[in-house]
Amino acid sequence: MIKGMIFDADGTLLDSMPIWDDLGARYLKELHIEAEPGLSEILFCMSLEESAAYMKRTYGLSQTEEEIRRGVLAKLEDFYVNEVQAKPGVDEFLRTLHERQVPMMIATSSSRHHIEEAMRRLCFLDYFAGIITCEEVGAGKSRPDIYLKCAEAMGLDPEEVCVVEDVIHAVRTANAAGFPTAGVYDAASAEDTEDMKKECSIWLYDFTDYGDFCRWAFLV
Numbered sequence: 001m002i003k004g005m006i007f008d009a010d011g012t013l014l015d016s017m018p019i020w021d022d023l024g025a026r027y028l029k030e031l032h033i034e035a036e037p038g039l040s041e042i043l044f045c046m047s048l049e050e051s052a053a054y055m056k057r058t059y060g061l062s063q064t065e066e067e068i069r070r071g072v073l074a075k076l077e078d079f080y081v082n083e084v085q086a087k088p089g090v091d092e093f094l095r096t097l098h099e100r101q102v103p104m105m106i107a108t109s110s111s112r113h114h115i116e117e118a119m120r121r122l123c124f125l126d127y128f129a130g131i132i133t134c135e136e137v138g139a140g141k142s143r144p145d146i147y148l149k150c151a152e153a154m155g156l157d158p159e160e161v162c163v164v165e166d167v168i169h170a171v172r173t174a175n176a177a178g179f180p181t182a183g184v185y186d187a188a189s190a191e192d193t194e195d196m197k198k199e200c201s202i203w204l205y206d207f208t209d210y211g212d213f214c215r216w217a218f219l220v
Helices: 019-030 040-042 048-060 066-082 092-098 111-120 145-154 168-177 187-199 207-218
Strands: 004-007 104-106 130-133 163-165 181-184 202-204
Touching: 004 145, 019 040, 019 048, 019 066, 040 048, 048 066, 048 187, 066 111, 092 104, 092 207, 104 111, 104 202, 111 130, 145 163, 163 168, 168 181, 168 187, 181 187, 202 207
Parallel strands: 004 104, 004 163, 104 130, 163 181, 181 202
Antiparallel strands: none
16 A cells, blocks of 8 residues: 655646747747747757857847856746646645645655745645755656655655656656656657556556546555
């Protein structure tokens, strides 16, 4: 039986992945500049510093690369603080777990500030015992450090804690560390859906499937 939960944030609890597709375009729009078709694909594999250099060079921006970097980050912060929404069914799903007194943690690759602000605005923050970031543990989700740290914070062993993720590499990492896993569909990783279904202990199209989840997790 599951005794604790670890949730990813972006693409799992939050419908936030689209921001990465138009972050550069949002910044340029503020400068009254129309982005070229396919800008998101061009910037996808670049660091923020490389993206700033590309936009300055390509669009002849008068801002310094550091000013562009800060401007892009400001658009990202505004999105999390004021705009990002929860994915379908998240509120009821979290409330159900909270009523069952199941401890919950967030394990995120994003900024603590961004996730805390989004969760506070959506009135989810009090559901969670804590948030741990990849930056804080010094490793991304190709290593299990963040999940193990979350389990430790709840005083539980990996086999007692379900990790909920939307991407296949994170699911595989959690599985290898002994965690049961729940996969959640997100359009940004739709091409991995069939592999997710095979790898996860349980697959949820979205969080309105909380009844199926509870029957699996709590044997009810």
